[in-house]
Every structure is written in C-alpha cells, then in structure tokens.
Amino acid sequence: KETKGLDMVRRDWCPLSKRTGARVLDFLLSGDQADVVVANVHKVLEDVGKEAREGRVSVADYVVTRGLNKPVEKYPDSKAQPHLRVAKAMLKEGRAVNVGDHIPYVICLDENGHSSNKGVAERTVHPDHVDPDTTAVDKRPGMEKEGAPAVVTPGGPTPKPKVDVEWYLAQQILPPIARLCEPIAGMSKASIADRLGLDARKFEQHMARSQQALAEAEGRTAAFVPMAVQSDEQRFGDCAPVLVECASCGVTKPLTLWPKRSEDCQDEAPPALKCPSCQA
Secondary structure, three states, X not given: OOOOOOHHHOOOOOHHXXXXXXXXXXXXXXXXXXXXXHHHHHHHHHHHHHHHHOOOOOHHHHXXXXXXXXOHHHOOOHHXXXXXXXXXXXXXXXXXXXXXXXXXXXXXXXXXXXOOOOOOHHHEEOHHHOOOOOOOOOOOOOOOOOOOOOOOOOOOOOOOOOEOHHHHHHHHHHHHXXXXXXXXXXXXXXXXXXXXXXXXXXXXXXXXXXXXXXXXXXXXXXXXXXXXXXXXXXHOOOOOOOEEEOOOOOOEEEOOOOOOOOHHHOOXXXXXXXXXXXXX
C-alpha cells in the first residue's frame, strides 16, 4: 500500500490525523461490502472523537510541523502564520532557529478556555508549553460548558494552555477523512462530522449551498450552445458590419453574410458582392 499524494503524507497534518486516515484507508481498501466498510469507518470516527475528548490522546499526537524556508524576520506576515509565531517565541527563549528547521506547534484554547475569541495563529503554542491534560471542554450544541478562566495563585506557576480538541476534530480530522470518503454512499461530510461529535448542521447547510450552486451551474451548461453548431447570425451578431463601396456607382453598403449557392449556379457571382443599386 502506498499513500503518495494523500493528506496523511504531508507535514501539516498532526499524527492523530495521519493515523486516523491510515485506519480509514485500510477499511476502504479491504474489499469488504460497502455497508461493512461504512460501518467500520463510522466506528473509527466515533472512537477518535471519544478518545480525544476524554483526554486519551497525548499532546505529541496534536503536534503540527512546518518548515522555515527563510529567516523568520524575512517573512512579511509572520503574525498570521502559526509556525512563525512559535519560531519567534523560541528565539526569545534563546533557542536556535535556523532555515530548514521544522517548527512544531499546537493549537490551544485561549486563557479563558475558548477557541473563537482569538485567531488560530494567536493560539499557537510550542508543545513544551502545553498542558499535558488534553481532556476537552465540551462545546457541542446543547452541551456547552463555558471554560472558566484559569485560577492563578499569586507567586505560583502560570497555568499551561490546553489543547483545543474541538478545533483538531473539525480542522485536522474531518477534512482529510471527508476527502477520502465523500464519494462513498452514506459518507457525506455531515455524517462524518456527526460521527466525530461535531455540529453536523453547519455542514448540511454548506452541502445544501453547494448543491444549489451545482444545480445552477448545470442549468447554465444545459443552455449553452457550442460555437461550432451556432449559425453565423448567432456567432457574429455582435460584430459591426464591414462597409464596402461600389466601384461602379459609388454606393456604400454593409457587406452582408455570404449566402450558400446551389450546385447548379457555380458560375454566378456571389449575391453578397452584387451592388443593390446598379447590380454591378
């Protein structure tokens, strides 16, 4: 089995994502009946969601790495890129950061236990500074538990940020699995999200918008007439006519479309070139 070109071979997917993709791919290539494959894949997704939320996934399985192609100070948008923010933090700590290094980072909750108040890059932390307890704060619909601000004891150590488990399930597990499974009956993006314990409604809405856009595109395609089968009137209807002047009487007229001649009048002058005034 080779996995060239698939998401799981790229560095910007965490080990948990790659391992889940490999397990799903094994079932897709198993040769079992389609309903058995779908059931097995659903079970894998349910297990991944449960294990992640219960804290049975280590911080190392959430680490994403990205390489530096040039010095950190040469990047114009370093604040918007997670690995560059971590690289800058490493430099401040006195760590060596060189061109060609692969910078590890983890997406965490903010100081209030939320994931939406700040951008992803602002919540990027080096793995060494992440809380090893990866138990998730459950923010699924109807089960919200607001993350309370961490209690800081004066003079005590600053609490380490926690992994944003829900972000990883939605952004690191769902997309690559959906690309593998969406062509299979019974494996829509919404159903995959549901098995992971995510809010499937927004994916259903996205699917509805996509289907509507597809239907509109198909409607435009059905009304399209290829130029090769269009008449000259259709093909050149927007063109300005060519004006020609009769060499005999000087009348100027538009050059009309060249009509087809019958087989029995091959020697006649084309009607389009006859002057309507003097018939020259």
